[in-house]
Amino acid sequence: MLKSDLAKVTCKVNGKEYSGLVEPRTLLVHFIRDELNLTGTHIGCDTGHCGACTIYMNGKTVKSCMVLAVQANGAELMTVEGLAEGDKLHPLQEAFWENHGLQCGYCTPGMLMSSLFLLERNPNPSEGEIRRAIEGNLCRCTGYVNIVKSVKAAAKKMNENSRTQKRTSK
Amino acid sequence: MYPKKFDYFLPGSLNEAIKLLHEREDSKVLAGGQSLLALMKLRLAAPAALVDITQVKDELSYIKKEKTHLAVGALTPHDHLEHNKVVGSLFPILVDAASKIGDQQIRNRGTVGGSCCHADPAADLPTAFLALDPKFVVRGTRGQRSIPSSDFFVDTFSTAVKKDEILTEIRIPYLPKRSGSAYIKHSRREGDFAIVGVGVALTVGPKNVCKDIRISLGAVAPTPIRAKSAEKHLKGKKLNEETIVASAEEANLEADPPSDMHGSREYRLEMIKVFTKRAVKLALSRV
Numbered sequence: 001m002l003k004s005d006l007a008k009v010t011c012k013v014n015g016k017e018y019s020g021l022v023e024p025r026t027l028l029v030h031f032i033r034d035e036l037n038l039t040g041t042h043i044g045c046d047t048g049h050c051g052a053c054t055i056y057m058n059g060k061t062v063k064s065c066m067v068l069a070v071q072a073n074g075a076e077l078m079t080v081e082g083l084a085e086g087d088k089l090h091p092l093q094e095a096f097w098e099n100h101g102l103q104c105g106y107c108t109p110g111m112l113m114s115s116l117f118l119l120e121r122n123p124n125p126s127e128g129e130i131r132r133a134i135e136g137n138l139c140r141c142t143g144y145v146n147i148v149k150s151v152k153a154a155a156k157k158m159n160e161n162s163r164t165q166k167r168t169s170k
Numbered sequence: 171m172y173p174k175k176f177d178y179f180l181p182g183s184l185n186e187a188i189k190l191l192h193e194r195e196d197s198k199v200l201a202g203g204q205s206l207l208a209l210m211k212l213r214l215a216a217p218a219a220l221v222d223i224t225q226v227k228d229e230l231s232y233i234k235k236e237k238t239h240l241a242v243g244a245l246t247p248h249d250h251l252e253h254n255k256v257v258g259s260l261f262p263i264l265v266d267a268a269s270k271i272g273d274q275q276i277r278n279r280g281t282v283g284g285s286c287c288h289a290d291p292a293a294d295l296p297t298a299f300l301a302l303d304p305k306f307v308v309r310g311t312r313g314q315r316s317i318p319s320s321d322f323f324v325d326t327f328s329t330a331v332k333k334d335e336i337l338t339e340i341r342i343p344y345l346p347k348r349s350g351s352a353y354i355k356h357s358r359r360e361g362d363f364a365i366v367g368v369g370v371a372l373t374v375g376p377k378n379v380c381k382d383i384r385i386s387l388g389a390v391a392p393t394p395i396r397a398k399s400a401e402k403h404l405k406g407k408k409l410n411e412e413t414i415v416a417s418a419e420e421a422n423l424e425a426d427p428p429s430d431m432h433g434s435r436e437y438r439l440e441m442i443k444v445f446t447k448r449a450v451k452l453a454l455s456r457v
Contacts, residue, residue: 007178024178024220027211046171048208051275060249060278066207067279068200070178071224114274135360136273 011072013038014082022069029053031069032079040080040109044138051137054110055079061117063136080109083116091157092116092150101150103141110137115151123159125151173210177219184226184309184336192311192334194219199336201245201284204276223336230283230338233257239304239341244283248295249274251282261342262456263351263369267298270353273361283337286322289329289393292363296323297388298353300396301369304342310335323393346382349373350456354449355388356441358432364389365433366441368421368449374457378409385446390427390438399423400446414450421446 010019013036020035032038032055044050046065053064056078083090092112095101102108111134118125118133125133130151131144139147177194181187191197196218200206209215223230223245230245233254240260242251251257252268271277271285271294285295286306299319306317311334322330331337345351351371355364367388373381383404385397403417427438 023175025173025175027172027207046211048204048276051273054275061275062279063275065211066204066276068178068203068207068222070180071203071222117274132360133274136275 007070007073009069009073011075011077013077014079020069024068024070026069027065028055028057028067028069028072029064031072032064032077035069038079038081042106042109044106044110049138050107051110051114051134052107054113054137056082056113056117061113078113080112083112090116091161092119092154095154095157096147096150099146099150099153101142101147107137107139111139111147115154118151119155119158124155127152171211173207174213174216176210176217178222179219180222180225182225184223184229184338187221187223187226188310188334188336190219190221191336194221197221197333199223199287201287202247202280203284204272204280205284205288205290231281236341239343242282242340242342244281244286244337244339246282248277248280248282248285252277260344261302261351263298263301263353263371263453264295266353267294267355267367267369270294270355282340286340287329287331287337289323289325289327290363291323291326291391291393292365292367292389294353294355294364294367294388297364297367297386297394298369299340299342300386300394301351301353301371301384302342302345303371303384304340306331306337307339307341308332308335309338314338316341320396326392345371346373348375348457350453352449352452352456354445354452356445362432366390366427366438366445367394368442368445370446370449370453372404372409372450372453372457374409374454378454380404380407380409383450385421385450387421387425387442387446390422390425390442392426395424397421397424397442397446404450409450409454414447414454418443418447418450 006021042052044052048066055064130148198217200220200222230243232243234241248268248271306322317330353369356366369386372383375381388394400417400421407413422439422442429435
């Protein structure tokens, strides 16, 4: 139990443990950006509509402006910074790059998270399924056409990668 | 955008949570937070204390088949309801409704009980539930009680759940054989609240004669309501184009819709007819 004064939050973000002190009213997105300095997660609207702050929390996508930082105590989080391995981009990031899946890039971190959540559950999504998966992420530049194209291309890449992995492990 | 300051409590058990709600002035339950936190950020709500019940999640997140009913734990996320096979085969109406709530992120975090207790008249699940006539089980300092769905929704954002009570389970009675159910929603954009939402659960006998039907409407009154005139019109009659259209004409008799930026009162009154017709047909196709 804690009063309105500061509370300690310890959580794992992209595999690394972080802790910090927050007011109970601090939103998770502010904790991630301002305390942990992980500024890849964006704030677009602050009212839970735009999805730019989408991250993974315990294996599921959430809007980090719609979660209190104290609620992330003990949680495992993944932000957009957790996608690439060193200099090697995640296939989704590569696909967004190659297919011009972004213009200004503001919505991209959230788009990547929502797309990854879709592809984890459904490795071969239809266009309709892709559009439904990103309905909680607003883009104001490209009009979604290239984003959908990117997710399709990423699905193909990821399926090919897992096939090669299977072959080499045989 | 920050919420106003509040005290935060994270009880380890349901009883502890109930005790806190009882003791603390102006306290509110925080479940998935997908409505409450938004209201708090806009300063439309400013409770002095939040009692976060996510620690009791394992206790209250389940979908279980019981003898007479399907039991849905209050902290079951919308996403689980949408993808649960038992729910899909017994109550497709709930899959319809859960899949139309907000977006994937909201469905991951938002809970079935939270949506019902928030009681937004335009929300999808309350309307869908009303067509299934479930019992809402709440626990409080004076023990457990069960609230019939007809008494649960009291007014806009207001339910029969008392301040020191927590909704724990929704008990949905099984539908008889030869039943079908559906929920359809009219909204301008994906993820928006309904302009009109219609839920239908019906049971037919030989030759598609309607043995029982419940029609529920959302976004057209301070709470979700039943369209009793249209139900009465169809009971005992053969369900066909003619009777369905005729009953839909009466579907708006109990409605008292508001006019707002999403649609005028007159528009909503017309749309109730259109969407009732479609929902009854869809439910019938699933018998």
